[in-house]
Amino acid sequence: MNQQLDLKSKNFYSSISNSFDSSSTFIDNMKLPVHRWFRFSAGFSAQWVETIINHFKDQRETIVLDPFAGSGTTLLVSEKLGVQCFGIEAHPFVARIARSKLLYQTDVDDYLKHITKVIKRAENLQACIDTYPKLIHQCFSISSLESLDRFRQAWEELADDSSQSQLVWLTLVSILRHVSYAGTAPWQYILPNKKKQSFLEPMSAFRLMSEIIATDIRIVGKMAASTATLIQSDARTCQGIPDNFANLVITSPPYANNYDYADATRLEMCFMKEISGWSDLQSTVRQYLIRSCSQHVTNKNVNFDEILASPELDPLKPSIIATCHQLFQERNLHGGKKNYHLMIACYFLDMSRVWTALRRVCKTPATVCFVIGDSAPYGVYIPVIEWMATLAEAAGFTSFEFEKIRDRNVKWKNRKHRVPLCEGRLWVRG
Ligand SMILES: C[S@@+](CC[C@H](N)C(=O)[O-])C[C@H]1O[C@@H](n2cnc3c(N)ncnc32)[C@H](O)[C@@H]1O
Known part of the structure; x- marks a missing residue:
């Protein structure tokens, strides 16, 4: 790298977002209209995104891109500020x-009418719960499941391509965790064996959620600017985004930390009968995502040597080869035999493609902010931030700064390894 990456620096960018130590968490979004419609643990702070966009938009015309849009935080904030944005x-x-959250401009009366229609239709339907996957039976009482099933059937019968129909879908999927007596792990995996003390009855939850959505539509719907578009596509190609489009990228990619985004929505997808269980996640979801968890990569679908030989990884060689071989050695010393060596090789190959795609869709100059953390599978430290900056430079960006938000893994109790980690914002320009 031409420019040494100073991991402790606190200068230009810290002055913009200094007070946002919680910028990497979704928690505060649960108090904000529209953002709160679906809890997405992997999301980041809307208020922090607002500060960043405001800072840039005061200086020049700003066009935003979020290549890992998740539940739409950057898109919603961009609309609030009247700034054009693709996610x-x-x-x-x-x-x-x-996409459903972006429908907050729907006429509130149309939405509430659709809610009423679904409730009425549900009252006249016969519940049929036998065909739900096992996970669903483990997570709901029989009476709750019967009631939820009637809502699902009613929604399906009345479904059309209107925005109110889509919002009623969101209303239904967003109450499932509140109605379930199964616990949810901090990373949103459903825990059928961990029972919660309190949970809601389906009708109350459905009514409550529809009131929240209606209230938020009334508050923000009128102010909306319709400047944001969500594309279901792949950050590795940024297909659908024009060349030289954005001058500000605000995003948080999957971390190389074995979090399985596919599994995070298993409950909801099983309930909507999109999958019948864990084994369907690879074909329905994981295959489209950045390879950031070991479940995603097997000896059958990945050729280790071929991946490491990819020219896209040249900027990281020889370090990445040595690290992946070390992970392969470690694998034999652990019971789980996790494919971290494949995961890390594939993760950086994918991220190399992301940086190349970003160079294409970004204007020159552009500013890119990645909220990112490093990782240490099997206790082997992966210099994620440094490697990410190296890939950005190889793709044509020119300067870097890392703003640490917090340390991770420093409370050693019950930890699998004792490698200190951190999370922060990598600012890239050029
Ligand atoms: C850290 S989350 C982003 C959360 C987002 N900032 C929010 O506030 O909701 C990363 C997201 O990247 C998505 N993702 C993974 N692989 C992707 C790919 N190849 N292209 C686009 N998105 C991808 C995941 O599904 C996940 O929603």
Whole structure:
């Protein structure tokens, strides 16, 4: 790298977002209209995104891109500020959540009429719960499941391509965790063996959620600018985004930390009968995503030597080869035999493609902000931030700065390894 990456620097960019130590978390979004319609644990802070966009838009005309749009945080903030924005999301279910949230300009009376129609139709339907996957039976009481099933059938019977129909879909999928007596892990995986103390009855949850959505439509719907578009596509190609389009990228890619985005929506997808269980996740979701979890990569679908030989990884060689071989050695020392060596090789190959695609769709100059963390599978430290900056430079960007938000993995109790990690914002320009 031409420019040494100073991992401790606190200068230009810290002055913009200094007070946002929680910028990498979704928690505060649960208090914000529209953002709160679906809890997406992997999301980042809308208020932080607002500060960043405001800063740039005061200086020049700003066009935003979020290549890992998730539940639509950057898109919603861009609309609030009247700034043009494209978002890309590859997870079909998460993309549908984001697209549905962007329908907050729907006429509130039309939405409420559709809610009433679904409730009325549900009252006259016979529940049929035998065909639900096992996971669903483990997560709901029989009476709750019967009631939810009637809502699902009624929604399906009345479904059309109107925005109110789509919002009623969102209303239904967003109450499932509240109605389930199964716990949810911090990373949103459903835990059927962990029972919650309190949960809601389906009708109350459905009515409550529809009131929240109606309230938010009334608050923000009128102010909307319709400047944001969500494309279900792939950040590795940025297909659908014009060349030289954006001058500000705000995003958070999947971390190389084994979080399985496909599994995060297993409950909802099973309930909507889009999948019948875990084994369907690879074909319906994972195959479209950045390879950031070991479940995604097997000896059958990945050839280790071929991946490491890819010219796209040249900027990281020889370090990445040595690290992946070390992970392969470690694998034999652990019971789980996880394919971290394949995951890391594939992750950086995918990210190399992302940076090349970003160079194509970004103007020169552009500013790119990645909220990102490093990782240490099997205790082997992966210099994610440094490698990410190296790939950005190889793609044609020119300067870097890393703004640390917080340390991770420093409370050693019950940890699998003791490698200190951090999370922060990688700012790339050029
Ligand atoms: C950290 S989350 C982003 C969350 C987002 N900032 C929000 O506030 O909701 C990363 C997202 O990248 C998506 N993703 C993974 N692989 C992708 C790909 N190849 N192209 C586009 N999106 C992808 C995941 O499904 C996930 O929603």
